[in-house]
Amino acid sequence: MEFFTHSTLLEMECPIPVTDELVKMVAEGVFDAAVGDIAIVTNRTKIVDFTQPFIASGLVILAPIKNTKSSAWIILQPLTVEMWCVTAASFVLMGVVIWILEHRLNDDFRGPPKRQLATIFLFSFSTMFKATKEQIVSALGRLVIIVWLFVLMVIKASYTASLTSILTVKQLSSPVTGIEDLVASNWPIGYQVGSFVPGYLVENFNIARSKLVSLGTPEDYERALRQGPIKGGVAAIIDERPYVELFLSKQTEFGIVGQPLSKSGWGFAFEKNSPLAVDMSTEILRLSETGELQKIYKKWFCRKGCFTEKIQQSKSNQLPLSSFMGLFLFCSFFLLIAILIFLLQTVCQFVRCKRMQMDPSSSSSSTSSESFSSRCSQVMRNYFSFIDKKEDTIKKMFKHNSHPESQASSSGV
Template structure:
């Protein structure tokens, strides 16, 4: 009897194990998404094709049929929650979708409680992480990737401030928050954030766009939901904001919209000059074969990159289920009294299936499928596209590894990292208004008045600044320099020149500077000297010319004469030189005539030798040579003195013949101060106060000169 009981027990246990390990005939997965949407229309067909391909492949699931339960949730969070419960009630092992980040977040809460993995192919909200939602993963990259690409484009064109327009939900707010962080790394920023409600209308779009026109930045980043009617940019076009100096950058919602419907050049005309990005899917043979099948199956719409992600998502789930069945054998569900949800049961193998999903590594239509620590898709690059005259042009690529480049990321995989910097560029882009040059990205707000630039209305020495009264324009060296500097400013600055002065004499520059300090002028441009009293009330740019005082004095024209050669030295100097020749001759004779035959002979010959010896050293070598030590020492000293004398004479004579002489004898400020002579100064110049306050010159010595004629008569 004991053995019979044991036998029956083992039989029942074997039966339970057999039932538990038996592979099911059908495995169900759910799909909750918005069927009639830009992404949903293509995703529905793509997932149906994926299920067909999986069930027809004998190498996967080993005879078990994959069945997908699809539910349309519209764009309603509450309806999405109800549909998720309905799908789970059908004993699904995983849920594919939804495409909305908000609905994905709600369904992920439900999935956590029931241990059913949720795999989204379009929810890009960067805050959807595995820490908060452990049963959530996605086969699409989060918005962190595309925001890094947008930030690189902004940095490439050196724009420092932008305006962000976004849909006011988790998807929009969190995406723009990531963009702000990426821009901060590149020393740029989002100056203004303009939210749109999720059900925005034309009036709301018009209101925020009109508000943005009163702001300075002209670089816009638009991050909203896909819009098949493009009503946002229709309003932009209507408000004449698709003109020169505007920059419109759109995230991949726009590329998804453009890829989802048949190309219509008239429809694309309103997007002329817009730049957007889209996921880069390498053009493999597998992708070409899929598109060939797609064209035969669907003629109503085109497929977007997210449709391809949806196809790969179903394959990911199927491959993971295949591994699950090989290890565990059966699929079971559990019910808990704590849930109190009637027929809704949790999935026993949810954790194991999720593990297989996160570690599954295969190559799908969209390339290698791998996940990071947050279970977000890795390795997705982006294309930079430009809409030009109804045509979509690809102007470059972006990769997290190589940045911006005109070459596809897959072609750069073998390149050296050091060469990426050289390749980081884009092809030429046509901006709104047909502008080819890089827009400055900033203008003075339309509510602001133009800058008032004060310029001195000079009468004399007007090469620096002058007003042409006949054509009401301004020119001069300072004006040319100012206009060249403006070209280097990365935004347009409206301004107007306002002449300062009565036109009868040069204005007082201290008064002009005070006009800036008193906010009569915003800026002053001209030959304005930087002095201490002016620095106390205004700021100056870096000086572009050296400042200082120059003494202007009359000259006397020197007339050449036959005796000009004696002018370098005074009479006393000439007499001293002559005496030196005689003394040197006598000294040399005294030292040499006892030992040197050249200095001997009749008295007349010795006298000639004595006087000619020292004179002849100026022009040629002497026939007589010194032999005594003292004689040679004296000759060395004499030759050095001759070198000094001849050099001084040559320099003085050259100066006399070439340089005009001042008639007053004034050589600088010191001699000017001590001379007691009247000193003229240019009207309006800082020199008047400087000479009184710094040089302590009495005002009675200062004479104001207001015209060239007064300069001429004063000198």
């Protein structure tokens, strides 16, 4: 016995029967069974019994596609805008931290303000190419550089992989990227005559029926998609995957976009409580287990190869900030620890220096005459002036202040 499916009728350009009416005729006893490409949906299962699905189906969106031309700024596509901004800010932040840690020890990070500012930016961005001429001498600075080079290695490797994918993988684009575009716009949407698609779209997506256009043959599909919504055609067609794959086996200017809208299957319809439904289900399961069902599917639907490729939007290859959030937090943690250790060391030195320079006779009078805010501002100015000095100068000052004490102790002995 030869079975005719809906897809074979499409190939033979025969009129497409209204499936809902056919199922109603089975429920009313006009036919004992309906054998064909009948989608198993809720409203049909209420009036008839279906066999096990013999083909996995589901609604997909068919739309025109085109090759995306490479732009002059394709080198910016691997990273999102947020990722570029955060990466650039990280370079500047790392340069500032290194300058703070090296300023007291390293002559390369000292000099006029313009030179120091240029050193911060040039050093930070030159780490990307490992071409820094400035040497890092402090232990905290070396720790920060090690962590930063690790972060930079991960970002560079990810950027290279993403750019390679963009340049080598065939990029396709479509004005329709998913059901959201169709819902938000007034573009007409095509569907197959006799399909359950209109009711599904109205109930689940609140799409007006006036936007839905019925199409009968593959030629109608092609003509409506080529015309587009502006010239009286449709922006996209929503149909079941087997039909779409059969259509795409002969067409290269169209493709499946977005995610599947539903997952269902095709089955044979019988009257309620019909024993034939159980027997057919058993046979379908046997064919599925032996692999014969897949062979039948390939014979009728994949004569020229099944089309399963989806559109690859260029945005899918972009690296979002969320993927590197843990890496940036890891780097920020070490930068914060290094700055805290540096501040602790310099504050201890500053307090020690002030104790050595303090005059006990004048401290009480000055304290009473000055306000708290003025004393705080004076202390902050003195502190910044202190940390601006070279480390060798501070060590010599400590040594000079402690030298008379050592002499006094030796003379007393």
